[in-house]
Amino acid sequence: MPEILEVERYRALAEKALHRPITKVWMIDARYGRGGTTPVRLRAALVGRQFTEARRRGKLMLLDIEEGPTFGVRFGMTGGLVVDGQQALDRLRYGPGVFEDKWVRARVQFADGGALQLHDPRRFGSLELAPDEQRLGPDALMATLADVRSALGTSTRAGPVAPLKARLMDQERIAGVGNLLADEIFWRAGLDPGRRTPLDDDELRTLHRALRSTLRLLDRRGGSHMGDLMEERQPGGHCPRDGAELLHAQVGGRTTYWCPVHQH
DNA sequence: AGTCGTCCTCGGCCGC
């Protein structure tokens, strides 16, 4: 599914859509809009104008519009981007892996005949004009040790503390890490995703390093699903590092796999 | 603040 690495590829592809006058906008599925974004409003914001910049924060892609609100796109679980018939990725895990016109949720037509299309079979994605970018935490690809510390560091508040994984996946704390990346990062860091006790300074440094190196490595390999843990991420799977049978449970509401031997 | 249920569709697996 599109996590931060995939959305960054979408953003790069979207640069091909910049500075091209928009002539038509189809928002085929009205329910695809969020925060009051309707087909009529989207058309009013886009037709006759052009995109000026392709940005990203976490998993949110942002296309600035000349003299207008920013166009925000969330890709959910199976969302894909197509510009002039070119797809950013060959196929997505958990998606049907093929392109069909009936799954196109919106289409932006350019005066030169090309088009930008948003394709989303399972429809978990959404479109939003002027999305609140400030609600998102610092971008995971840019996150500093200080960012990781403030997002996952010692909680001094009384009451329940969310497990580590829920905090890493909370887009308001750090933006961009999804379920598969989270499992891979904790596996590489040797940290138990369900842990609720505070991290010491060494552990925070280890987690920060694992975040950076995992993103870099998986990007080189081709995406979020290219982690070492991926193949074993099923009942009965074993730890690629020490051979122990992996444990699995719901952590922070998400299916989670981890190694009982080296993750603490 | 944290947790749970909801949205949506497809693939995989169950049992007849």
Added chain:
DNA sequence: TGCGGCCGAGGACGAC
């Protein structure tokens, strides 16, 4: 063997 039907996967958000 074949097929109908059910469940679970994922990200984000609203409700408790």
